[in-house]
Amino acid sequence: MEDRSLTREDQEFLDSVHEDLEKFLKGDQEMYEFQPMNSYRRRLVHNLVSDFKLKSHSVGEEERFVCVIKTENAAVPKKKSNSYHKVHDYGMQTFWVAPKTRIILRSDGSFGIPLKSDRLASVDERVVERSFRIRNNKIVCQGEEGW
Secondary structure, eight states, X not given: OOOOOOOHHHHHHHHHHHHHHHHHHHSSOSXXXXXXXXXXXXXXXXXXXHHTTOEEEEEOSSSOEEEEEOOTTOOOOOOOTTOOOOOXXXXXXXXXXXXXXXXXXXXXXXXXXXXXXXXXXXXXXXXXXXXXXXXXXXXXXXXXXXX
């Protein structure tokens, strides 16, 4: 399965968030609040915030936003060229599905049945017999290498 990257708009958004987080780390503030955004964008921010070893949580009722808090271990990560994909590995955790179910592993680490409304790029996609694991950005079935 070919790796698909984020949309250009999402990549530009993450580049902007990366710059904001770098400035935040260099400043004296202990807390930073992003503007309100949809749940998809908040997920992207939370994923990037974890790369900086910062704490984050979503706040608000109708217009939710991400609040970021500095930690002792906070540091600017090396920016990955044109991509913020992480390696997703759920270890020995086994997931079960009905036989011959198509499963998709999304770029944020979530997985499930592919939907027309999927906005995230897929990292891997395949038909699964019964059980599978997520290992190093791959959907692995029992008996296969990496199980």
